[in-house]
Amino acid sequence: DAGVIQSPRHEVTEMGQEVTLRCKPISGHNSLFWYRQTMMRGLELLIYFNNNVPIDDSGMPEDRFSAKMPNASFSTLKIQPSEPRDSAVYFCASRLFGTGRTGELFFGEGSRLTVL
């Protein structure tokens, strides 16, 4: 079975450019999470969706960050404009969540973003 699929795997861009990261969750999963990982801050939860609805976006750093989930099989994380401090590995994860389930997360391989 296909796992969580993220694209691009690597992106190098210049400050001020728009960055769009994409995620395809595991089919049938009903929750999707976006994380950012850096050496300094560890693995930070940015936002998560249940049934395509954003539940908690308190981890989104600033208005430059936005995330959408137009349907159950696709989500995007957009940064506009990008800044060097946004350089990090961005992970998408999905899970099947519901009554009686602990809902382990399945992570993608991450998108490594470098903003020059």
Added chain:
Amino acid sequence: GESVGLHLPTLSVQEGDNSIINCAYSNSASDYFIWYKQESGKGPQFIIDIRSNMDKRQGQRVTVLLNKTVKHLSLQIAATQPGDSAVYFCAGGGDMRFGAGTRLTVKP
């Protein structure tokens, strides 16, 4: 949301020894906790979970202990192997926030 943290950022053990990784949590309402392992260049992967109504759960070479009185979790790895070298995270609650992680290094 859940707030979890780790007692030690790094842990170095000899191959064959047992490892213990600790985690503290603040949200007493969490229904469950999960341990993840992250190898270099990869996303975290599920190791084992435990529900809040349990004190102990065992898997293959791993045991998780939950002490609700002091809000503390531990992950015990028996007979640690070089392949266990990774960063270990605990996460709790419905929103899955992670602590800083503990880097385990296994010396041959």
